[in-house]
Amino acid sequence: MNTLIAIIGLGVLCLLFEIFNLRKAIVPITIIGLLGVLGLTISEFNSTESYYNSMIVVSKFSTTFSCLFIVLTIFLVALGHNFYENLQSKISDFIAIKVFLLAGAVAMVSFGNLAMFFLGIEVLSISLYILAASDRMNLKSNEAGMKYFLMGSFASGIILFGICLIYGAMGSFDVSEISALSQSAELPIWFPIGIVLLTIGMLFKVAAVPFHFWAPDVYEGSPALTTALMSTLAKVVAMATLYKLLSVMNADVSESFNVKRMLAFSGVSHAGFMLMTLLTLSTSAGSLLYYASAYSLSGIAAFSVILYVCKNRNNEDITNFHGLGKTNPLLAAILTAALLSMAGIPIFAGFFAKLVLFSQTIQAGYLALVIVAVVNSVISVGYYFKLILAMYTKESNEERKGTPVIIYAVAVIAIVLNIALGLFPSLVLDLLA
Amino acid sequence: MNVSLILIILLVGAFATFLAGDKLASKVALFFGLAAAGASIVLLNHYNLGENISFINQWITQPNISFALKADGLSMAMLLLTTVLTSIIIFSSFGNDYKNSKSFYALILFMSFAMVGTFLASDGLLYYIFWELSLIPIYFIALIWGNGDAEERKKAVVKFFIYTLAGSLFMLVAFVYMYQNAGSLLLEDLYKLNLSATEQLWIFLAFFLAYAIKIPLIPFHTWQASVYQKAPTVGTMLLSGIMLKMGLYSVIRWQLPLAPLAAKEYMYIFIGLGIAGVIYGSIVALKQKDLKKLLAYSSLAHVGLIAAGTYTLTLDGLRGAVLQMIAHGFVVVGLFYVAEIIFRRYETRVIAEMGGIRAQTPKFTSMFLILVLASVALPSTFNFVGEFTVLYGLSQINIWFAILGGTTIILGAYYMLKMFQHSMLGETNTRIFADVTFNEGATLVIIIAVLFFFGMYPKPIIDLITPSLQEILTQINRIN
Numbered sequence: 001m002n003t004l005i006a007i008i009g010l011g012v013l014c015l016l017f018e019i020f021n022l023r024k025a026i027v028p029i030t031i032i033g034l035l036g037v038l039g040l041t042i043s044e045f046n047s048t049e050s051y052y053n054s055m056i057v058v059s060k061f062s063t064t065f066s067c068l069f070i071v072l073t074i075f076l077v078a079l080g081h082n083f084y085e086n087l088q089s090k091i092s093d094f095i096a097i098k099v100f101l102l103a104g105a106v107a108m109v110s111f112g113n114l115a116m117f118f119l120g121i122e123v124l125s126i127s128l129y130i131l132a133a134s135d136r137m138n139l140k141s142n143e144a145g146m147k148y149f150l151m152g153s154f155a156s157g158i159i160l161f162g163i164c165l166i167y168g169a170m171g172s173f174d175v176s177e178i179s180a181l182s183q184s185a186e187l188p189i190w191f192p193i194g195i196v197l198l199t200i201g202m203l204f205k206v207a208a209v210p211f212h213f214w215a216p217d218v219y220e221g222s223p224a225l226t227t228a229l230m231s232t233l234a235k236v237v238a239m240a241t242l243y244k245l246l247s248v249m250n251a252d253v254s255e256s257f258n259v260k261r262m263l264a265f266s267g268v269s270h271a272g273f274m275l276m277t278l279l280t281l282s283t284s285a286g287s288l289l290y291y292a293s294a295y296s297l298s299g300i301a302a303f304s305v306i307l308y309v310c311k312n313r314n315n316e317d318i319t320n321f322h323g324l325g326k327t328n329p330l331l332a333a334i335l336t337a338a339l340l341s342m343a344g345i346p347i348f349a350g351f352f353a354k355l356v357l358f359s360q361t362i363q364a365g366y367l368a369l370v371i372v373a374v375v376n377s378v379i380s381v382g383y384y385f386k387l388i389l390a391m392y393t394k395e396s397n398e399e400r401k402g403t404p405v406i407i408y409a410v411a412v413i414a415i416v417l418n419i420a421l422g423l424f425p426s427l428v429l430d431l432l433a
Numbered sequence: 434m435n436v437s438l439i440l441i442i443l444l445v446g447a448f449a450t451f452l453a454g455d456k457l458a459s460k461v462a463l464f465f466g467l468a469a470a471g472a473s474i475v476l477l478n479h480y481n482l483g484e485n486i487s488f489i490n491q492w493i494t495q496p497n498i499s500f501a502l503k504a505d506g507l508s509m510a511m512l513l514l515t516t517v518l519t520s521i522i523i524f525s526s527f528g529n530d531y532k533n534s535k536s537f538y539a540l541i542l543f544m545s546f547a548m549v550g551t552f553l554a555s556d557g558l559l560y561y562i563f564w565e566l567s568l569i570p571i572y573f574i575a576l577i578w579g580n581g582d583a584e585e586r587k588k589a590v591v592k593f594f595i596y597t598l599a600g601s602l603f604m605l606v607a608f609v610y611m612y613q614n615a616g617s618l619l620l621e622d623l624y625k626l627n628l629s630a631t632e633q634l635w636i637f638l639a640f641f642l643a644y645a646i647k648i649p650l651i652p653f654h655t656w657q658a659s660v661y662q663k664a665p666t667v668g669t670m671l672l673s674g675i676m677l678k679m680g681l682y683s684v685i686r687w688q689l690p691l692a693p694l695a696a697k698e699y700m701y702i703f704i705g706l707g708i709a710g711v712i713y714g715s716i717v718a719l720k721q722k723d724l725k726k727l728l729a730y731s732s733l734a735h736v737g738l739i740a741a742g743t744y745t746l747t748l749d750g751l752r753g754a755v756l757q758m759i760a761h762g763f764v765v766v767g768l769f770y771v772a773e774i775i776f777r778r779y780e781t782r783v784i785a786e787m788g789g790i791r792a793q794t795p796k797f798t799s800m801f802l803i804l805v806l807a808s809v810a811l812p813s814t815f816n817f818v819g820e821f822t823v824l825y826g827l828s829q830i831n832i833w834f835a836i837l838g839g840t841t842i843i844l845g846a847y848y849m850l851k852m853f854q855h856s857m858l859g860e861t862n863t864r865i866f867a868d869v870t871f872n873e874g875a876t877l878v879i880i881i882a883v884l885f886f887f888g889m890y891p892k893p894i895i896d897l898i899t900p901s902l903q904e905i906l907t908q909i910n911r912i913n
Contacts, residue, residue, distance in 0.1 A: 389591065393576060
């Protein structure tokens with residue numbers, strides 16, 4: 001709760017900075033503020049409390065995931081320093097929106113009531129719509145923002161409809177009450193339908209197959225930093241929320257529909273892998289946290305290199321990466337490490353993430369699913385290596401100038417955290433045990 | 434003092450080499466390579482005195498994974514092979530000038546680190562991690578410092594990477610499956626598992642896929658020749674000298690004792706595959722025009738025989754396989770080095786463009802001849818001891834296996850001597866062939882000395898490996 005209030009306070013402060021003309025200081029102060037919030041959240045780690053008639057429930061699950069979100073936001077804000085260099089007049093808006101987005105994210109993992117959950121998801125989504133369209137002179141960015149807005153509000157509508165049906169069935173928005181009621185034998189058909197609709201809406205947000213068609217256009221059109229945000233923070237938030245939704249509201253219901261199984265089969269990317277945690281709801285919170293951290297940290301590292309390479313370019317084509325191994329060996333090595341982590345090569349956190357996930361899924365009896373996932377990982381190696389090959393075997397076509405310290409710092413810290421998680425997986429895996 | 438010391442030396446060495454800068458990199462790398470080799474000899478001493486040099490520590494609580502390094506005779510032999518060969522390989526590269534050599538030598542030491550880890554690990558997951566880790570440095574070594582057309586090289590190297598990765602992922606699935614039953618991946622806990630014959634068959638096959646690609650056995654060998662040809666000689670040496678031994682070692686250490694029923698039931702098939710590799714490799718080698726490719730296919734033939742030896746499940750077969758693994762490691766490094774020496778002077782690997790070198794450098798030619806003869810298992814060389822023991826082991830199963838496997842010696846003699854004749858003998862070549870430098874000569878002499886010494890007196894190695902092989906055999910024969 002305190003976390004949420006502190007974050008919103010920080011967001012308001014960011015807006016005030018513009019009034020006092022302190023734009024230069026905004027990034028460092030926001031980072032310091034977020035570090036303070038991080039400390040506050042960690043200090044609440046072992047407490048379990050509920051506030052405002054259980055609108056918000058602070059638990060181990062919510063605090064650990066909030067910590068992850070805050071760390072990711074710190075990285076994204078730091079990258080903004082460089083990214084918004086030429087947009088100084090708007091920087092306070094962009095940073096403030098990111099902080100508000102974080103508030104939405106924290107609300108989404110600590111809700112105790114479906115109304116709060118919906119508020120959180122709307123705060124997060126609206127911030128994302130704005131950020132997607134934030135390059136306002138660029139046609140593609142406008143298109144991305146519009147598409148994302150239309151698809152996103154459609155998904156929000158579906159979620160709202162699902163919530164209504166659940167209310168109709170249970171007569172309450174409170175998840176603990178819903179959970180208690182769902183134990184009873186006789187359940188109106190509205191309840192499972194509502195859950196399915198909720199799940200579908202969330203899958204829209206995660207961009208999991210088959211609800212992923214908006215993703216390529218939006219990812220490409222949005223400014224690169226927004227893409228980074230959507231594919232790391234926003235995705236992880238939506239996954240954690242979906243996990244929490246299904247686990248607090250008694251998952252057996254949706255299992256009878258076999259929705260989860262179908263969804264896990266269809267997910268082909270990291271979102272799909274994370275969806276596999278839904279198969280073993282009772283035990284997999286730790287592995288979801290681990291997978292989310294591993295995936296988002298390598299994503300941040302990769303995106304900071306991409307931001308550097310594609311700065312002042314109109315496209316993010318692979319040709320921009322040609323010869324990076326020679327012109328900038330450090331960044332090339334970081335990007336390589338990040339891609340190896342995503343591909344699931346040992347010692348990087350991505351490997352343990354997949355290992356723990358697969359082993360849990362086998363335990364739950366879905367051997368065939370794991371084999372599909374393994375084959376899928378092998379295939380994914382192919383496209384990750386395309387980029388690595390481009391960096392090391394092609395000749396560079398132009399010189400890149402400047403060494404932006406912050407981008408280096410973000411990339412190095414993110415990848416070091418990733419490797420540290422790989423060397424000591426117990427640190428995170430045991431948190432939610 | 435325990436075996437983790439070697440890993441630390443090699444890892445620190447890799448970082449130190451990288452930090453030393455391009456000029457000093459090769460020397461720093463050699464220093465750490467020699468330090469690791471020296472440390473492994475000291476450790477061997479401790480081991481022979483009966484001290485416990487294993488290392489075990491809990492690493493991850495959930496799932497239950499330990500950082501377990503276990504040293505027995507077999508691991509010690511492979512450890513020595515790796516560290517000594519790494520030093521030789523680094524030393525052999527001194528005549529070459531590599532761009533960005535700090536990364537190059539750091540990767541060599543890092544690869545050595547991963548391979549040593551593979552040979553020592555006795556926890557399934559730790560073993561798997563080291564096994565995969567060794568793939569990354571060789572990928573970059575072959576990709577960045579390789580030769581030939583960049584596009585073709587890229588294709589060959591990526592194919593190699595994806596092939597081996599795909600194979601080993603199935604091994605990982607097998608490990609995960611066993612973990613569900615055993616609750617731990619420590620080798621001794623896995624030994625206690627009572628798996629049904631069907632389960633064992635699946636596990637055996639999953640392991641087989643990983644190892645057959647790495648070794649390689651036909652029909653999984655298609656990546657080999659082109660990668661050997663495209664990689665820089667140092668990379669080829671690492672691949673053929675040490676890395677493919679990882680596959681063979683793993684068959685003995687992991688595959689056979691964990692799935693003995695399957696190994697017995699389908700023994701003939703797997704021996705057959707090995708022998709088929711012998712004949713196929715030899716025949717294809719006959720047709721090769723490129724020296725490195727010829728050596729690649731001859732390597733395919735030799736490892737086929739070694740693999741056949743391991744699948745006999747007899748003490749002689751296993752012992753011969755290990756001896757031949759070490760012998761082949763040395764001789765193949767020597768032969769690839771000869772190819773490199775010729776390339777440094779003539780800038781060609783096509784056999785037809787060589788010839789008439791003997792008249793200019795009789796010393797070099799004699800050393801080459803010794804290596805050629807060693808590779809075709811001439812008595813009094815180490816390779817003879819190895820191949821003879823393997824063939825003896827095969828004859829205990831079925832005399833025809835020994836006869837077919839023996840063709841490796843006959844066919845090998847044919848293509849190797851033919852190659853030697855075309856590349857070295859004949860009318861004096863018009864192009865000048867500078868005599869071998871001190872470094873080159875010293876490297877070859879060391880390799881030849883090792884081959885002769887253990888050819889005459891293989892007892893120390895046999896004494897070292899036999900007890901642990903017997904232990905593994907007891908494990909294989911526990912259910913009868």
